[in-house]
Amino acid sequence: MCGIVAYVGLKPCQTLLMEGLKRLEYRGYDSAGIAVIQDGGLHVAKAVGRVANLEDRLESIGNFHGTTGLCHTRWATHGGVTEINAHPHTDDKNGIAVVHNGIIENYAALKTYLEEKGHVFKSQTDTEVLAMLIGELYSPAEGIDLEAAVQAALREVTGAYAIAVICEKEPDTLVVARKGSPLLVGVGNNEFVVASDASAIVAHTAQAFKVDDYNVVKITPKGFRTSTINNVPVTPKIEQLELELQEIELGGYAHFMQKEIFEQPKALRNCFRGRMDVRESKVVLGGLNDHAKELTKARRTVLVAQGTALHAAMIGEYLLEDLAKVPSRAEYASEFRYRNPIIEENTVVVAVSQSGETADTLAALHEAKDRGALALGVINVVGSSISRETDAGVYLRVGPEIGVASTKAFTGQVAVLTLITLFMARRRFMSNEQCSDLMAELDRLPEKIERVLESDAKIRKVTERYIGKENWLFLGRGYNYPTALEGALKLKEISYIHAEGMPAAEMKHGPIALITDGMPAVFIANKGKQYDKVMSNIQEVRARGGHVIAVATEGDNEIRKYAEDVLYIPDIPEPLSPMLAVVPLQLMAYHAAVLRGHDVDKPRNLAKSVTVE
Ligand code: G6P
Numbered sequence: 001m002c003g004i005v006a007y008v009g010l011k012p013c014q015t016l017l018m019e020g021l022k023r024l025e026y027r028g029y030d031s032a033g034i035a036v037i038q039d040g041g042l043h044v045a046k047a048v049g050r051v052a053n054l055e056d057r058l059e060s061i062g063n064f065h066g067t068t069g070l071c072h073t074r075w076a077t078h079g080g081v082t083e084i085n086a087h088p089h090t091d092d093k094n095g096i097a098v099v100h101n102g103i104i105e106n107y108a109a110l111k112t113y114l115e116e117k118g119h120v121f122k123s124q125t126d127t128e129v130l131a132m133l134i135g136e137l138y139s140p141a142e143g144i145d146l147e148a149a150v151q152a153a154l155r156e157v158t159g160a161y162a163i164a165v166i167c168e169k170e171p172d173t174l175v176v177a178r179k180g181s182p183l184l185v186g187v188g189n190n191e192f193v194v195a196s197d198a199s200a201i202v203a204h205t206a207q208a209f210k211v212d213d214y215n216v217v218k219i220t221p222k223g224f225r226t227s228t229i230n231n232v233p234v235t236p237k238i239e240q241l242e243l244e245l246q247e248i249e250l251g252g253y254a255h256f257m258q259k260e261i262f263e264q265p266k267a268l269r270n271c272f273r274g275r276m277d278v279r280e281s282k283v284v285l286g287g288l289n290d291h292a293k294e295l296t297k298a299r300r301t302v303l304v305a306q307g308t309a310l311h312a313a314m315i316g317e318y319l320l321e322d323l324a325k326v327p328s329r330a331e332y333a334s335e336f337r338y339r340n341p342i343i344e345e346n347t348v349v350v351a352v353s354q355s356g357e358t359a360d361t362l363a364a365l366h367e368a369k370d371r372g373a374l375a376l377g378v379i380n381v382v383g384s385s386i387s388r389e390t391d392a393g394v395y396l397r398v399g400p401e402i403g404v405a406s407t408k409a410f411t412g413q414v415a416v417l418t419l420i421t422l423f424m425a426r427r428r429f430m431s432n433e434q435c436s437d438l439m440a441e442l443d444r445l446p447e448k449i450e451r452v453l454e455s456d457a458k459i460r461k462v463t464e465r466y467i468g469k470e471n472w473l474f475l476g477r478g479y480n481y482p483t484a485l486e487g488a489l490k491l492k493e494i495s496y497i498h499a500e501g502m503p504a505a506e507m508k509h510g511p512i513a514l515i516t517d518g519m520p521a522v523f524i525a526n527k528g529k530q531y532d533k534v535m536s537n538i539q540e541v542r543a544r545g546g547h548v549i550a551v552a553t554e555g556d557n558e559i560r561k562y563a564e565d566v567l568y569i570p571d572i573p574e575p576l577s578p579m580l581a582v583v584p585l586q587l588m589a590y591h592a593a594v595l596r597g598h599d600v601d602k603p604r605n606l607a608k609s610v611t612v613e
Contacts (some may be wrong), residue, residue: 002027002072002073002074002075002087002100002101002196002607003021003024003025003027003072003073003101003195003196003197003200004024004070004071004072004099004100004101004162004163004164004183004194004195004196005017005020005021005024005070005071005072005193005194005195005196005200006069006070006071006099006164006166006174006176006193006194006195007067007068007069007070007174007191007192007193007194008067008068008172008173008174008191008192008219008220008221009067009188009190009191009192009221010067010190010191010221011067011191012064012065012066012067013036013064013066013067013068013069014034014036014058014063014064014065014066014069016193016204017034017036017069017070017071018034018051018054018055018058018071019200019203020071020193020195020200020201021034021051021054021071021072021073021200022051023197023199023200023248024073024195024196024197024199024200025050025051025073025602026256026402026403026404026601026602026608027073027075027196027197027607027608027609029049029050029051029073029074029075029602030048030049030074030075030076030081031046031047031048031049031073031074031076031081031082031083031085031086032046032047032049032050032051032053032054032071032072032073032074032086033045033046033047033054033071033072033074033086033087033088033099034046034054034058034064034069034070034071034072034088035069035070035071035088035090035097035099035166036064036065036066036068036069037066037068037069037095037166037167037168037171038064038065038066038067039066040168040171041095041168042090042095042096042097042166042167042168043064043066044088044090044097045057045058045061045064046083046086046087046088047083047086048081048082048083048086050602051073066171067172067221068166068171068172068173068174069166070088070097070099070164070165070166070174070194071088071099072086072087072088072099072100074086074087075607077103077126077612078103078107078124078125078126078127079123079124079125080124082123084122084123085123085124085125087099087100087125087127088131089123089125089127089128089130089131090131091119091131091132091134091135091136091138092119092120092132092135093135093136093138094135094138094167094168094169095167095168095169096131096134096135096138096146096165096166096167096168097131097165097166097167098127098130098131098134098163098164098165099127099163099164100126100127100130100161100162100163101161101162101163101181101196101611102159102160102161102162102179102180102181102611102612103126103159103160103161103612104126104127104129104130104157104158104159104161105158105159106156106157106158106159107126107129107130107159110129110130110133110156110157111129114129114132114133114136117136119132119135119136126159130153130157130161130163131165133153133156133157134146134149134150134153134165135149137149137152137153138167140169145170145173146165146166146167146169146170146173146175146218147173147175147216147218147225147227148231150163150165150175150177150216151216151227151228151229151230151231154177154179154214154216154229155229155230159179159180160179160180160181160359160611160612161177161178161179161180161181162176162177162178162179162181162182162183162196162211163176163177163178164176164194165177172220172221173218173219173220174192174194174218174219174220175216175217175218175219176194176211176216176217176219177211177215177216177217177229178211178212178213178214178215179213179214180213180359180362180385180611181196181357181611182196182197182210182357182384182385183195183196183210183211184196184197184198184201184208184209184210184211185208185209185211185217185219185224185236186201186204186205186207186208186241187205187207187208187209187224187238188204188205188207190221190222191204191221192219192221192224193205194217194219198241198243199243199248199400199402201241202241202243202244202245202248203245205241206240206241207238207239207240207241208238208239208241209236209237209238209239210236210239210383211226211236212234212236214228214229215227215228215229215234215236216228216229217236242382243400247399247400248400248402254594254600255403255590255594255600255601256401256402256403256601257403257404257405257407257494257590257600257601258590258600259403260401260402260403260407260408261407261408261453261583261586261587261590262453263398263399263408264407264408264411264446264449264453264583265446265447265449265450265453266446267396267397267398267399267408267411267412268398268411268412268415268445268446268449268579269446270397270398270399271396271397271398271412271415271416272415272419272442272443272446273397275419276419276439276442276443278436278439278440278443279436281426281432281433281435281436281439282426282435283419283422283423283426283435283439285394285419285420285423287392287393287394287395288376288392288393288394288420288423290392291374291376291391291392292423292427294346294348294374295348295374295423295424295427296424296427296428297346298326298346298347298348298374298424299326299327299344299345299346299347300326300327300328300344300346300347300348301317301320301326301327301328301329301347301348301349301350302328302329302330302331302336302341302343302347302348302349302350302368302373303316303317303328303329303330303331303349303350303352303417304330304331304332304333304336304349304350304351304352304361304364304365304368305330305332305333305351305352305353305358305361306332306333306334306353306358306360306361306610307358307406307489308354308405308406308409308410308486308489309352309353309354309358309361309406309409309410309413310330310331310332310333310352311410311482311483311485311486311489312352312378312410312413312414312417312482313330313331313350313352313413313417314330314481314482314485315414315417315479315482315483315578316328316330316350316352316378316413316414316417316420316421317329317330318478318479318482318575319417319418319421319479319575320417320420320421320424322575323421323422323425323430323438323575324421324422324424324425324428324429324430325425325428325429326424326428331364332360333351333358333360333361333363333364333365334360334363334364334613336364336367336368337360337363337364337367341367341368341371343368343371343372343373345372347368347372347373347374348373348374348375348376349364349365349368349369349373349374349375349376350376350377350378350417350420351364351365351375351376351377351378351379351386351390352378352379352413352417353377353378353379353380353384353386354379354380354381354396354401354406354409354413354609355379355380355381355384355608355609356377356379356380356381356384356385356386356387357381357384357385357386357609357611358386358609358610358611359610359611359612359613360610360613361386362385362386362389363613365386365389365390366389369389369391374391374392375389375390375391375392376390376391376392376393376394376420377390377392377393377394378393378394378396378413378416378417378420379393379395379396380395380396380397380398380400380401380409380412381400382395394416394419394420395416396409396412396413396415396416397412398411398412401608402601402608403600403601404493404494404601404602404603404606404607404608405490405493405494405589405600405603407490407586410486410582411449411579411582411583414578414579415442415445415579418438418442418575418576418579419442422435422438422439437573438573438575438576441572441573441576442576445572445576445579445580448569448570448572448580449579449580449583451569451570452569452570452580452583452584453583453587455567455568455584456587458567459567459584459587459588459591460587460591462549462565462567462588463587463588463591463592463595464591464595465565466520466547466549467592467595467596469497469518469519469520470497470498471497471498471499471500471514471519472488472491472497472498472499472500472519472520472521472522473488473499473500473501473502473507473511473514473515473519473520473521473522473541473546474487474488474491474499474500474501474502474521474522474524474585475501475502475503475504475507475521475522475523475524475534475537475541476501476503476504476523476524476534476581477503477504477505477530477533477534477537478528478529478530478574479528479574479575479577479578480524480526480528480577480578480581481502481503481504482578483524483577483578483581483582483585484501484502484503484504484522484524485501485502486501486582486585487499487501487522487524487582487585487588487589488500488501489501490585490586490588490589490590491585491588491589491592493589493603493606494589494590494592494593494598494600494603495589495592495593495596495598496596496598496603496604497592497596500514504523504533504534504537505533505537507537507540507541508537508540512540512541512544515541515544515545515546516544516545516546517545518545518546518547519545519546519547520546520547520549521538521541521546521547521548521549522548522549522550522551522585522588523537523538523541523548523549523550523551523563524551524581525538525550525551525552525559525563526551526552526553526569526572526574526577526580526581527552527553527556527571527574528574528577529574535559535562538550538562538563539562542562547564547565548562548563548564548565549563549564549565549566549567550562550563550565550566550567551567551568551569551581551584551585552566552567552568552569553568553569553570553571554568554569554570554571555571556568567584569581569583569584
């Protein structure tokens with residue numbers, strides 16, 4: 001949600017910190033701040049809004065030249081979007097500055113305790129409480145240095161955190177810690193870059209280690225020491241970052257969302273590589289091999305996710321029931337977690353998440369595991385919290401997704417759920433032929449997506465025609481009911497146009513009252529089992545003055561009689577069609593946002609990864 005970058009080394013760090021912050025801006029962007037130690041004191045600058053505003057502020061007050069510093073880009077949880085609430089937060093005694101991702105759940109009790117001790121708070125944030133607590137415990141005279149004070153403070157804290165802390169009295173020291181919110185330490189030569197996301201590190205070093213839960217790392221230019229919050233030494237494993245710099249750059253595109261929509265053919269080729277043996281009619285998923293027997297015996301699957309990942313999970317539900325014949329349901333992870341769910345024997349829970357850090361999804365996974373389910377992950381970010389807590393899983397392999405509106409991760413999630421379905425189906429009821437045919441179709445899918453992408457200019461034109469309309473409907477049936485939900489979500493997220501997605505049949509049970517003259521209704525009307533029924537639903541909209549934009553199968557000329565605009569996709573078996581049908585909807589949302597002048601990669605109020613429940 002928020003982003004952290006911190007540095008300790010021999011070079012002035014402001015430029016590096018600000019560059020890193022810009023790379024993390026997609027994670028939170030309502031305010032930003034930086035703290036650097038220089039000339040014996042702590043220097044802080046903050047600004048509301050984008051990182052660029054913080055740069056302007058630094059320019060006007062005079063740039064920092066210190067070699068130990070930290071910075072943060074915020075997505076507000078506690079306290080409104082103000083400069084005072086922006087991080088870093090400082091204590092009132094020792095020149096300590098803290099940046100924090102996550103939530104300190106017992107902050108109110110800690111705040112009362114600290115107020116009784118005479119501390120006066122300036123902000124409404126939980127993070128300021130942490131800064132004050134570290135300051136209160138800091139006592140070098142008694143041997144409690146910054147590292148020990150951070151350890152002691154974290155022993156009092158419940159909640160989730162990734163933090164970085166500096167103190168003007170220890171100018172060459174950076175202390176960082178984690179519980180539940182990701183944090184990486186990049187290891188260079190006499191310098192270290194810490195960040196909540198590898199994209200802020202990769203330009204400086206490819207060597208890094210993940211900080212584990214309840215671990216604290218004390219870092220100086222000479223080296224680092226890792227321990228638990230109880231001061232038990234720990235040896236971290238330094239690994240090579242797999243991220244390539246070009247993967248996180250725009251490379252000629254105007255926005256990351258646009259780049260990622262166009263990357264989908266390549267992303268899916270990567271996702272499928274080595275996983276389908278068409279001749280042997282076999283899906284090869286190394287991550288599931290150890291659990292193949294349990295999956296064959298599965299009596300039920302429950303797919304838990306949020307947002308776009310939930311829509312992918314809903315398609316997974318259709319796939320698993322239809323093709324693998326496993327009773328399945330997709331659920332909001334947040335609802336599943338708190339409704340005392342019944343987990344029968346041989347239940348498989350599948351957590352679907354791009355980031356692997358979504359707190360609601362992680363909590364649902366814990367609940368299901370505690371109740372005896374086998375836990376699978378369908379995750380993009382390797383080594384993320386959810387991926388570490390599942391029994392087995394399949395990574396998406398679609399590359400980093402920076403755009404806040406999820407696109408290639410969605411098609412990747414559906415692709416992986418399709419592979420998992422085939423993996424299970426072949427061990428249950430599916431014939432050789434059916435499996436081989438579907439795999440051959442999957443193999444051709446990237447090329448078919450390329451064909452859809454070629455109609456980008458037409459999609460833009462159609463979007464332009466309706467750009468003044470404030471209310472849209474997205475309708476589909478069967479496999480493409482979740483696609484309709486995803487189309488509506490994309491439009492809402494980045495263009496702020498009100499859009500409702502629903503099963504096409506449901507419209508006549510109430511929402512039809514919304515239809516007025518000229519209201520755009522997007523139908524996913526490709527060839528499939530319910531094509532005729534969709535046609536009837538189209539007529540119902542037309543009869544009330546609605547304007548129909550249909551996503552239809554190439555060669556379907558008939559539909560032109562019923563729809564004002566038709567966006568064609570190549571023919572494909574119905575179970576695989578959402579991965580094609582969603583592409584025009586992604587492009588429509590993208591163009592709508594651009595045409596309305598919005599910042600596509602930084603939509604208002606949203607965060608890329610939501611690590612609070
Ligand atoms: C946030 C993002 C959504 C995303 C959802 C789930 O709300 O804004 O785009 O779909 O989280 O994220 P995940 O990382 O679990 O897929």
